[in-house]
Amino acid sequence: MDLPAIYDPSITEEKWYAYWLKHGFFRSVPDDRPKYSMVIPPPNVTGVLHMGHMLNNTIQDVLVRRARMQGKNTCWVPGTDHASIATEAKVVALLKEQGLEKSDMTRETFLKYAWAWKEKHGNIILEQLKKLGASCDWERTSFTMDPDMSRSVIESFVYLYNKGLIYRGIRMVNWDPEGQTAVSDEEVIHREVNEKLYYLKYFFSENGKAGKEYLSIATTRPETIMADVAVCVNPQDERYVGMVGKKVLIPLINKEIPVLADDYVTMDFGTGCLKITPAHDLNDYEIGLRHKLPVIDILNPDGTLNEQAQVLVGEDRFEARRKIRHMLEENGCLEKEEPYITQVGFSERTDAVIEPRLSLQWFVKLEILAKRALAYVEDGNVKLIPNKYRNTYRHWMETARDWCISRQLWWGQQIPAWTLPNGEVVVASTAEEALELARKNDPNLQAEDLVQDPDVVDTWFSSWLWPISVFDPDKPGHPEKESNKELAYYYPTDDLVTAPDILFFWVARMVMAGDLFCNQKPFSNVYLTGMVRDKLGRKMSKSLGNSPDPIELMDQYGADGVRMGLMLCTSAGNDILFDESQVEQGRNFCNKVWNAYRLVRSWKREETMVPSDTLQEAVRWFSQLLAATRYEVDDLLSKYRLSEALMLLYKRFWDDFCSWYLEIIKPFTEEERRLDAQTYDMTLQFFNIQLHLLHPFIPFITEELWQNLSERTSGESIMVSAVPQTGSFDKSALDEFVRLQEMVVHIRGLRQSKQIPRKEELDLLFKGSFPSKWHGIAMRMAGLKTVQQVHEAPSEVNVYTFLIGTTECFVPLGTLLDIEEEKSKLHAELTYYRKFLSSVEKKLANESFLQRAPRKVVDIERKKQSDAKSKIKALEKQLELL
RNA sequence: GGGAGCUUAGCUCAGCUGGUUUAGAGCACCUGCCUUACAAGCAGGGGGUCGUGAGUUCGAAUCUCGCAGCUCCCACCA
Numbered sequence: 001m002d003l004p005a006i007y008d009p010s011i012t013e014e015k016w017y018a019y020w021l022k023h024g025f026f027r028s029v030p031d032d033r034p035k036y037s038m039v040i041p042p043p044n045v046t047g048v049l050h051m052g053h054m055l056n057n058t059i060q061d062v063l064v065r066r067a068r069m070q071g072k073n074t075c076w077v078p079g080t081d082h083a084s085i086a087t088e089a090k091v092v093a094l095l096k097e098q099g100l101e102k103s104d105m106t107r108e109t110f111l112k113y114a115w116a117w118k119e120k121h122g123n124i125i126l127e128q129l130k131k132l133g134a135s136c137d138w139e140r141t142s143f144t145m146d147p148d149m150s151r152s153v154i155e156s157f158v159y160l161y162n163k164g165l166i167y168r169g170i171r172m173v174n175w176d177p178e179g180q181t182a183v184s185d186e187e188v189i190h191r192e193v194n195e196k197l198y199y200l201k202y203f204f205s206e207n208g209k210a211g212k213e214y215l216s217i218a219t220t221r222p223e224t225i226m227a228d229v230a231v232c233v234n235p236q237d238e239r240y241v242g243m244v245g246k247k248v249l250i251p252l253i254n255k256e257i258p259v260l261a262d263d264y265v266t267m268d269f270g271t272g273c274l275k276i277t278p279a280h281d282l283n284d285y286e287i288g289l290r291h292k293l294p295v296i297d298i299l300n301p302d303g304t305l306n307e308q309a310q311v312l313v314g315e316d317r318f319e320a321r322r323k324i325r326h327m328l329e330e331n332g333c334l335e336k337e338e339p340y341i342t343q344v345g346f347s348e349r350t351d352a353v354i355e356p357r358l359s360l361q362w363f364v365k366l367e368i369l370a371k372r373a374l375a376y377v378e379d380g381n382v383k384l385i386p387n388k389y390r391n392t393y394r395h396w397m398e399t400a401r402d403w404c405i406s407r408q409l410w411w412g413q414q415i416p417a418w419t420l421p422n423g424e425v426v427v428a429s430t431a432e433e434a435l436e437l438a439r440k441n442d443p444n445l446q447a448e449d450l451v452q453d454p455d456v457v458d459t460w461f462s463s464w465l466w467p468i469s470v471f472d473p474d475k476p477g478h479p480e481k482e483s484n485k486e487l488a489y490y491y492p493t494d495d496l497v498t499a500p501d502i503l504f505f506w507v508a509r510m511v512m513a514g515d516l517f518c519n520q521k522p523f524s525n526v527y528l529t530g531m532v533r534d535k536l537g538r539k540m541s542k543s544l545g546n547s548p549d550p551i552e553l554m555d556q557y558g559a560d561g562v563r564m565g566l567m568l569c570t571s572a573g574n575d576i577l578f579d580e581s582q583v584e585q586g587r588n589f590c591n592k593v594w595n596a597y598r599l600v601r602s603w604k605r606e607e608t609m610v611p612s613d614t615l616q617e618a619v620r621w622f623s624q625l626l627a628a629t630r631y632e633v634d635d636l637l638s639k640y641r642l643s644e645a646l647m648l649l650y651k652r653f654w655d656d657f658c659s660w661y662l663e664i665i666k667p668f669t670e671e672e673r674r675l676d677a678q679t680y681d682m683t684l685q686f687f688n689i690q691l692h693l694l695h696p697f698i699p700f701i702t703e704e705l706w707q708n709l710s711e712r713t714s715g716e717s718i719m720v721s722a723v724p725q726t727g728s729f730d731k732s733a734l735d736e737f738v739r740l741q742e743m744v745v746h747i748r749g750l751r752q753s754k755q756i757p758r759k760e761e762l763d764l765l766f767k768g769s770f771p772s773k774w775h776g777i778a779m780r781m782a783g784l785k786t787v788q789q790v791h792e793a794p795s796e797v798n799v800y801t802f803l804i805g806t807t808e809c810f811v812p813l814g815t816l817l818d819i820e821e822e823k824s825k826l827h828a829e830l831t832y833y834r835k836f837l838s839s840v841e842k843k844l845a846n847e848s849f850l851q852r853a854p855r856k857v858v859d860i861e862r863k864k865q866s867d868a869k870s871k872i873k874a875l876e877k878q879l880e881l882l
Numbered sequence: 883g884g885g886a887g888c889u890u891a892g893c894u895c896a897g898c899u900g901g902u903u904u905a906g907a908g909c910a911c912c913u914g915c916c917u918u919a920c921a922a923g924c925a926g927g928g929g930g931u932c933g934u935g936a937g938u939u940c941g942a943a944u945c946u947c948g949c950a951g952c953u954c955c956c957a958c959c960a
Contacts, residue, residue, distance in 0.1 A: 588922040595920035848940035
């Protein structure tokens with residue numbers, strides 16, 4: 001067989017993915033094996049693959065592939081999320097480009113456009129995941145607006161409504177004037193902004209006319225003064241004694257409003273005097289409720305001023321702010337202005353400044369749900385990895401307020417509530433059922449008398465059902481019914497891999513939904529990935545242009561290389577600083593594996609040959625090392641330390657397997673590339689085991705080589721074949737081998753510094769212990785002619801000496817040895833050990849140490865002491881000789 | 883304003899309940915090599931007073947408390 005010297009992933013990767021699909025290795029149906037299940041965090045249909053997806057899905061694929069190789073019935077459910085605000089915004093923008101306005105079309109027409117858009121773009125991201133190697137059960141691909149998914153959402157809405165967990169009410173919500181919809185508290189991002197604090201004069205009213213005296217009121221939002229209904233001071237505030245109960249005039253519109261007292265007002269902020277604008281500020285709204293004040297809303301849904309404002313009608317709120325400032329100044333009502341830094345809320349989806357707005361919305365009561373969802377994490381039923389997120393999770397669950405779930409959009413599941421002519425509202429799964437309900441009170445009602453709520457539900461109100469509804473869409477609406485076979489088998493899922501920024505949006509709510517509808521957690525472990533940043537630590541963004549195109553990256557380095565590059569530097573919960581050189585490292589590793597394989601395959605298996613002792617020892621050593629490695633890798637993976645597990649495998653393969661094992665057993669001469677059958681077979685077996693251990697991380701090349709390793713019949717794959725058995729291992733024997741390696745490295749260093757060519761063989765004498773079984777290995781690796789034990793240090797002058805542990809080693813060098821250099825080297829070593837010894841002895845001289853430290857620790861120190869002493873003795877002797 | 887977390891080599895990080903750690907890894911770096919699997923390679927090497935100050939302890943990178951710097955989350959002071 002002829003393999004090229006450079007591995008080309010573009011040939012193999014597509015081939016094997018098609019093969020895996022063809023043989024249905026990703027497919028899962030319930031059976032009697034133990035299961036491993038996981039749902040993908042459904043990416044937005046609007047999205048294209050970015051580095052965050054790459055990281056997230058690589059981790060998932062590693063976990064899934066490992067479980068599959070452990071013989072579990074593995075099910076990874078893929079799908080996409082309809083992402084109502086983001087998608088609707090995208091479709092609206094697209095229509096605008098074509099000269100079409102959403103406001104000009106009916107709901108049906110708009111949705112037709114939206115669906116067309118989804119059909120065209122919706123699956124791009126999933127196709128891209130295939131290139132990465134994601135082993136999802138594609139037959140299960142779901143979309144959060146699939147008919148049965150939507151039914152699940154609607155029916156669960158009805159269920160919760162009937163249980164009293166969903167209610168409708170007029171509340172202050174976060175209004176996004178750009179998207180023209182309410183958004184939840186979690187969708188508001190607060191940012192610091194430089195604004196101005198305006199001090200306005202509210203003159204006291206004297207029979208409706210402005211008097212001479214005034215109250216000074218600080219505000220950042222002068223454009224809202226027309227909506228003021230009162231001015232408020234703290235009852236304890238001595239400055240304003242006697243003013244409560246009087247009336248002041250709103251500047252510009254000269255409207256009389258009362259001066260009130262309320263404890264909410266802080267005396268030492270601003271002027272201690274607060275204008276009350278119930279329609280446009282949450283606190284003011286609450287104060288308004290306390291004092292039974294009217295609500296005057298002066299803003300349109302799009303953020304422009306309405307008729308109620310009386311002035312600047314039709315102007316945008318920010319334009320109005322600019323203009324009103326001048327008007328107030330001209331009017332003599334602007335006392336002063338100061339620069340002011342304040343927190344402003346922005347919409348997560350549209351980045352518009354959020355407007356507190358009073359409106360009729362639907363809410364989910366969270367108090368009980370949050371408490372129960374918290375318990376799952378608190379008692380370890382659901383584990384967060386890393387654990388530090390427990391605190392964050394707890395904090396949110398303890399402070400969560402009711403969840404506003406209605407959105408003034410069309411793209412999504414329409415709220416199943418109908419208003420009757422008399423204003424009553426009925427909630428039912430379908431229009432027919434709603435009519436039936438309505439007729440209980442008024443049998444004459446007709447279908448057209450019922451008007452469905454035009455709003456849709458929050459996207460997260462559908463995705464919180466995801467781990468349930470992908471298996472059994474009927475369950476959320478009917479928790480009392482028995483789970484279907486799928487749900488019973490796959491639920492709860494095992495792992496969830498997601499980013500910490502949706503811990504509350506999604507993870508916490510899935511726990512709530514799991515508890516509500518299945519009375520069980522939705523998953524056992526939540527692995528939280530970090531954010532992928534560029535190597536300077538900046539967020540990846542289109543505008544910075546610092547985000548590599550994953551597809552190009554995979555074309556250039558292979559999916560395996562990219563996966564490896566990402567996995568080498570990821571640890572749970574920590575951001576990863578992405579640098580293309582890591583991907584290069586991944587690619588290089590794949591190439592290394594490839595070439596190691598080429599080497600082994602270039603040898604001839606010789607049935608009649610008998611393995612030398614050296615070869616047998618090498619096999620013995622590496623098989624033990626592999627057993628130990630596998631044990632360690634299992635341990636690391638069980639703790640989700642993926643990058644450490646991969647790094648360990650990387651080092652084993654590259655440093656130990658290639659640089660030591662293969663170099664030891666490599667046949668000497670070119671003509672005779674023959675290896676005895678026993679060693680040859682074991683070497684292939686080592687390869688086989690390492691391919692298995694590496695497969696979850698780099699699935700393509702491992703499949704390619706595994707298929708090549710021996711005759712395979714169609715339908716076989718490394719991904720469904722169990723990892724071959726590894727034997728036992730003896731830790732101390734492995735440690736001893738490290739001594740041997742140190743010795744070889746030392747001699748190689750000597751060659752380098754004395755410029756002794758490899759071909760020139762050396763002799764080694766040693767005093768102390770150095771197992772004879774390894775002499776052959778040392779000779780091979782260090783280029784030695786002889787290895788010989790002595791009882792006394794050689795007396796010649798021209799002998800290079802060094803210590804490995806407590807074994808003294810001697811290499812006669814003839815004229816090459818520089819006596820002075822040797823002396824200074826020995827002196828340096830001597831100084832080091834003397835210092836070391838004195839620190840150890842200081843410890844041992846300490847009575848308290850001897851008394852209080854555990855015996856084991858004291859023994860260790862004693863051993864250090866005696867070792868150091870014998871080393872010093874040996875060094876002194878060598879110096880003497882020189 | 884409240885809370886959480888971080889600070890170990892040039893970079894990214896490991897070091898879990900204090901003691902074989904006068905601290906490890908990978909990358910980067912330096913030196914020498916086209917040694918017949920791989921220059922996407924081989925061999926060798928240097929590099930850290932563990933942010934800072936104190937405390938607990940026989941013993942601290944590890945535990946406690948100040949201080950400094952960074953990051954994230956939450957929050958309605960106009």
